[in-house]
Amino acid sequence: MLQLKSILNVIDNSGAVWAECIRVLHGGKYARIGDEIVVVVNKAKANAVATASGVPKVKKGDVRHALVVRARKETMRPDGRYVRFDDNACVLLNKQGEPLGTRVLGVVSGELRQKRWMKLLSLAPKVV
């Protein structure tokens, strides 16, 4: 349940460390796992360099789209199972809606099993 002013960890290699949600794109108040949001980067790695593969360096203050991949609020699965993580995390997206970074550093929720996010799932070291 992430909303305006919620702070999320950024778990890709784009250079951002924390980001603050400024808008939930589907128009409601809260974003859940798998929802796209607009974030402003609060903290970025100072020495992050654009990689050879062309991942741009993200600076503090950048406004980007992001995808929520972990949430502290428990999410229900169709059979009544619930998943809950210890933190809120997101992955930055580019204008086309594709992941900005080339690596995902951490566990990601299985809620993302849609066609659109299969690339993210394949990048993730662990999916729960």
Added chain:
Amino acid sequence: MFNSFKTISARLSGVTARFASTAANAAKPTYTAPASVTVPTQFKPNTRGNGLMQLISKEEVKRMGADGRSKLFNKASPECLRPGDVVLVETLNSMSTDKTSSFVGVLIAMDRRGLHSNFTVRNVVLKVGVEMKYMLYSPLIKSVRVMKRGEGFRRAKLFYLRDNPGRAFRLEGLVKLDKAAQAKKAAA
């Protein structure tokens, strides 16, 4: 005087004779269902001692618990789960496939709620705590296996482990041992 009283059977025969259809039906053979149809023998559920919803719930628990999973929550059973046990939960990905996913973790909560009985398993995966709450009677749960019995946990709900995990979530060694044991079993 007594001659005027008809016997019961005489009275009845008079009645049945008046209604020709019933007499005709009485002579017809009774309907036998084809072999593919199960004719229920009991039409009204016996709700003695239970409300109707309670009865339905009890029947469902009996049906879903036929594979022995009710023993996991039954304190009298030696297989009962206890808070603090390290469990491996194997779940089917969907009802139509045989593919399974598994989750290992410490059992931190058990809620006994009839058909809605559930338990929460917590683990630390790649430095992030993850909790999964499973419904005991879900058909998607393939198996719940205790990998190690919990020792020294004196609470029913171990939510304090979220802040003070101690050594509770160092489970990689256990998982490796378990995998080796399973491989041995499969080979044998």
